[in-house]
Amino acid sequence: MRAALRSEVRKLLSTRLWWVLLLAMAGYLAFIGATLGLALALGGDVEESGGAPVLGGVDAATTVYSLVSAIGYVFPLVVGSLAVTTEFRHHTITQTLLAEPRRGVLLAAKLLATVPVGLAYGVVGALAIVLGGAPALAIAGDGAFLTDGDVVQVLLLDVLVTVLWALLGAAFGLLVTQQVAAIVVILAFTQFVEPVARLALGAVDALAGVGAFLPGAAADALIGASFFGELGSADLLPRWAGALVLLAYIGTFATVGRLTTLRRDVA
Amino acid sequence: MIAAPSLGVDGLTKTFGPLRAVDDLTFEVRPGAVTGFLGPNGAGKTTTLRMLLGLATPTSGSTRVGDRPYAAHPQPARVVGAALEATGFHPGRTGLGHLQVYAPQVGADLDRCHELLDTVGLSAAAGRRVGQYSMGMRQRLGLATALLGDPPCLVLDEPTNGLDPEGIRWLRTLLRGFAAEGRTVLVSSHLLGEVQNTVDDVVVIVRGRLVHASSLADLAALAEPGAYVVSPTAGAVADLARRQGWPVRAHERGLVVDGVTADVVGTAAHRDGVELHELTPRGTDLEDVFLRLTATGHDLAGTPGGAR
Ligand SMILES: Nc1ncnc2c1ncn2[C@@H]1O[C@H](COP(=O)(O)OP(=O)(O)OP(=O)(O)O)[C@@H](O)[C@H]1O
Ligand SMILES: [Mg+2]
Numbered sequence: 001m002r003a004a005l006r007s008e009v010r011k012l013l014s015t016r017l018w019w020v021l022l023l024a025m026a027g028y029l030a031f032i033g034a035t036l037g038l039a040l041a042l043g044g045d046v047e048e049s050g051g052a053p054v055l056g057g058v059d060a061a062t063t064v065y066s067l068v069s070a071i072g073y074v075f076p077l078v079v080g081s082l083a084v085t086t087e088f089r090h091h092t093i094t095q096t097l098l099a100e101p102r103r104g105v106l107l108a109a110k111l112l113a114t115v116p117v118g119l120a121y122g123v124v125g126a127l128a129i130v131l132g133g134a135p136a137l138a139i140a141g142d143g144a145f146l147t148d149g150d151v152v153q154v155l156l157l158d159v160l161v162t163v164l165w166a167l168l169g170a171a172f173g174l175l176v177t178q179q180v181a182a183i184v185v186i187l188a189f190t191q192f193v194e195p196v197a198r199l200a201l202g203a204v205d206a207l208a209g210v211g212a213f214l215p216g217a218a219a220d221a222l223i224g225a226s227f228f229g230e231l232g233s234a235d236l237l238p239r240w241a242g243a244l245v246l247l248a249y250i251g252t253f254a255t256v257g258r259l260t261t262l263r264r265d266v267a
Numbered sequence: 268m269i270a271a272p273s274l275g276v277d278g279l280t281k282t283f284g285p286l287r288a289v290d291d292l293t294f295e296v297r298p299g300a301v302t303g304f305l306g307p308n309g310a311g312k313t314t315t316l317r318m319l320l321g322l323a324t325p326t327s328g329s330t331r332v333g334d335r336p337y338a339a340h341p342q343p344a345r346v347v348g349a350a351l352e353a354t355g356f357h358p359g360r361t362g363l364g365h366l367q368v369y370a371p372q373v374g375a376d377l378d379r380c381h382e383l384l385d386t387v388g389l390s391a392a393a394g395r396r397v398g399q400y401s402m403g404m405r406q407r408l409g410l411a412t413a414l415l416g417d418p419p420c421l422v423l424d425e426p427t428n429g430l431d432p433e434g435i436r437w438l439r440t441l442l443r444g445f446a447a448e449g450r451t452v453l454v455s456s457h458l459l460g461e462v463q464n465t466v467d468d469v470v471v472i473v474r475g476r477l478v479h480a481s482s483l484a485d486l487a488a489l490a491e492p493g494a495y496v497v498s499p500t501a502g503a504v505a506d507l508a509r510r511q512g513w514p515v516r517a518h519e520r521g522l523v524v525d526g527v528t529a530d531v532v533g534t535a536a537h538r539d540g541v542e543l544h545e546l547t548p549r550g551t552d553l554e555d556v557f558l559r560l561t562a563t564g565h566d567l568a569g570t571p572g573g574a575r
Contacts, residue, residue: 006371014364015357091355094322095412098349099372101321101338265323 008113025075026128033132041141061145064133068125068158073165080169085179103262118166122159174257218245268449271298271419272333279328290475303466304455311475312455348413349422358398373416383411402429420451439465459557473564494529497521497545
């Protein structure tokens with residue numbers, strides 16, 4: 001198992017993908033952090049023009065800092081899924097199974113290997129959002145609140161959620177091994193289907209609770225503060241339940257992947 | 268000497284829908300020899316090797332590496348080094364990076380990776396991305412990967428594909444060396460000529476079925492002499508052959524006499540006063556034997572299922 005894990009970690013680190021996407025995420029989050037930080041800090045106008053609640057003080061800070069999950073989660077998801085789908089795209093799965101024919105061990109190693117990568121993305125993501133958001137909040141708003149307990153908690157949870165997203169990505173890659181299809185589904189779901197579904201489900205009383213079980217909503221629940229949450233789209237689950245829902249997605253995808261993809265013959 | 272396990276295939280069958288890609292196949296690959304696994308395109312060689320290596324599940328039958336299936340070995344890549352035709356490389360990984368990825372499971376260190384790149388002649392390209400490698404370089408890298416764990420058994424699927432003549436000769440020397448050390452070596456090919464100078468034993472399959480398994484020498488013994496004869500009096504040649512008990516058949520402008528050499532035919536014709544305008548040796552060599560095996564799908568030795 002340790003050998004398989006080392007092999008998987010080396011796979012992830014031996015191509016350029018992981019740091020290219022990491023840099024892209026860092027740049028993106030720093031930019032978003034600065035933009036939203038400024039928008040919230042100067043948000044008095046919003047109250048006059050629309051009905052959205054104004055966020056000030058520490059709430060503005062936690063909302064900005066939680067964007068690592070709300071906005072940045074596509075990156076760990078994609079990296080996690082690529083860790084699996086490249087094996088099928090480039091047919092390295094053959095060599096991989098020659099080296100480790102116990103397919104359950106391979107599955108565990110693949111999932112575990114995304115944990116350090118998720119950690120790296122989480123830490124870098126949290127740093128990037130602080131780098132972009134803190135100055136904006138401090139200069140134009142009520143302050144950066146970097147030593148506030150709630151803020152520290154959000155930043156730590158950012159890291160945890162990012163690890164879970166990476167795991168979810170890897171488990172999903174096992175389900176949809178076709179690389180392009182996996183990326184298209186991830187982008188379509190996270191950027192369009194889920195946001196629309198959360199709004200739509202929130203609007204129907206009978207289904208209002210269902211939206212909370214979508215992965216993005218579960219992640220918001222785990223973080224406990226969210227941009228979309230503050231927009232008042234729907235009720236969120238308790239924090240622990242949010243974590244369980246994400247773990248359930250990971251477990252389900254991984255189990256189905258084990259029973260389908262990893263059962264099949266390999267060329 | 269290395270004590271290597273033998274490889275075995277027992278009643279192995281694999282169907283893809285209606286197609287019996289591998290059909291009740293049984294053979295044994297002994298240590299200390301290079302065994303050629305031969306058959307035309309689509310004969311089922313790769314499919315058989317995939318099952319031997321635990322990549323595909325047999326429809327029925329089983330495979331063995333020593334006393335158990337490949338996947339039942341705790342570190343199987345240390346027992347069997349394998350390179351299959353479909354094996355891929357991540358184009359963005361360097362040659363060295365590729366070896367390092369698979370090194371942990373066989374307990375190979377960085378020095379071993381470098382040593383192997385040297386062995387297969389890729390030292391200069393170690394830091395280049397595999398995406399820029401030529402076909403032959405990939406073939407060499409695949410071989411290096413197979414050798415990572417210094418395995419006592421080697422299974423190579425069409426290893427000469429893409430290799431230059433110098434590379435083919437180098438591979439031959441390498442494989443002969445492995446067999447001499449006592450290792451078990453199984454090499455597939457669709458051309459006998461390509462492995463003729465490398466192998467000790469041959470296993471020939473056609474349409475998934477075993478048609479011949481023996482030493483190369485026993486296969487060569489199946490080669491037959493023959494003579495092509497053109498005569499203005501073809502009837503006289505046919506009479507002569509009948510008296511001698513030689514089988515003849517019409518061919519182009521004359522006849523082919525099977526089972527005898529041209530000089531014997533010439534002597535007999537001269538003695539009987541039969542006029543010959545052409546007399547050409549037309550025997551079968553090893554390649555002909557192989558072609559006839561693969562064309563008919565039956566063992567020429569008359570024992571379908573092979574010599575052992
Ligand atoms: N995954 C698959 N699905 C369906 N048919 C397959 C599959 N794999 C192989 N076959 C078929 O099984 C037969 C044997 O194929 P295989 O690749 O084992 O032949 P081979 O002896 O290796 O040929 P070659 O010399 O061309 O490599 C072929 O008819 C092939 O089309
Ligand atoms: Mg083949």
